[in-house]
Amino acid sequence: xxxxxxxxxxxxxxxxxxxxxxxxxxxxxxxxxxxxxxxxxxxxxxxxxxxxxxxxxxxxxxxxxxxxxxxxxxxxxxxxxxxxxxxxx
Numbered sequence: 001x002x003x004x005x006x007x008x009x010x011x012x013x014x015x016x017x018x019x020x021x022x023x024x025x026x027x028x029x030x031x032x033x034x035x036x037x038x039x040x041x042x043x044x045x046x047x048x049x050x051x052x053x054x055x056x057x058x059x060x061x062x063x064x065x066x067x068x069x070x071x072x073x074x075x076x077x078x079x080x081x082x083x084x085x086x087x088x089x
Contacts (some may be wrong), residue, residue, distance in 0.1 A: 001081065005048045006059040008048060013070060017058035020072040028081065036081060 005021060007014030025033050029034050043049045053059045056069040062080050069073075 001035055001065055002037045002039060002061075003081070004041060004059075004061040004064070006023065006041045006043050006053055006061070007043050007057045008042055014058040017060065017072045020074050021060070024074050024077050024081065027078065032081070032083065035083075072074055 003021065003025075005014070005018060007017065019020050021038065023038065025038065028036075041049065043059075053069070058072070059069045060072055060077070061069040067077065067080055
């Protein structure tokens, strides 16, 4: 499973989102957390991403599907990362 954080340097909400993600991953059993690849992407480094997401950062994708933007709910993210659940779009 891939968890992608699309953000930008100097973005306060991106820093908050990363903290929520880190906490959710830390709370998962190691066997589950080891199956999740966390990818950080800069919206400013890719014109296509900037066009698509613009000012909606941070954007969280689970296996390439939109999970959330602007704010990350820890409970909802944890549920999306459970192996028996489909990613929330």
